[in-house]
Amino acid sequence: EAGVTQFPSHSVIEKGQTVTLRCDPISGHDNLYWYRRVMGKEIKFLLHFVKESKQDESGMPNNRFLAERTGGTYSTLKVQPAELEDSGVYFCASSPQTLGWGYTFGSGTRLTVV
């Protein structure tokens, strides 16, 4: 079984530019989560999709962040325009509908805004 795939693995962009991160969950997993770790701090929840619907987006920092999950498959997280404080590692995780704690995490995207 393929795991959760995220790309790019690294991205370096200038302040003010746009970046789109992608997450491909495990096939058949209805739940998809985005998390972020800013350097040296805790991993923080951003949002949760159930299929294509946003179940909880309470962790999204501001309206510069836009997440989508068209068709309930892969998800994208767009940051526009990027700011310096957006730098960090963005993790995606997925889980089956019936196993609320069976998360599988991707390897993350390291975003550096300069």
Next chain:
Amino acid sequence: AQSVAQPEDQVNVAEGNPLTVKCTYSVSGNPYLFWYVQYPNRGLQFLLKYITGDNLVKGSYGFEAEFNKSQTSFHLKKPSALVSDSALYFCAVRKGGATNKLIFGTGTLLAVQP
């Protein structure tokens, strides 16, 4: 509010010695507790969880954790450390409700010296 504290930024231990990585939590109701590990350039990997039952939970790679309700702790332990255990360890608690999101600690870097 639910929270997780990992009081040590780094733990140093000699190979072959026992290791402990500390975690305390604050949660309303019964806690669902997790340990994850992140090896360099890898994603978050699940180590073990406590949901209910025996307070001593055994997980992957020889790790175990002890749930202590009175001290609200869930320390990660291993009887004999390996150099390959060197990694970043995160404790997490599941926030209940429809979203099942995880609340993470800030992480503890474990360095095992040969």
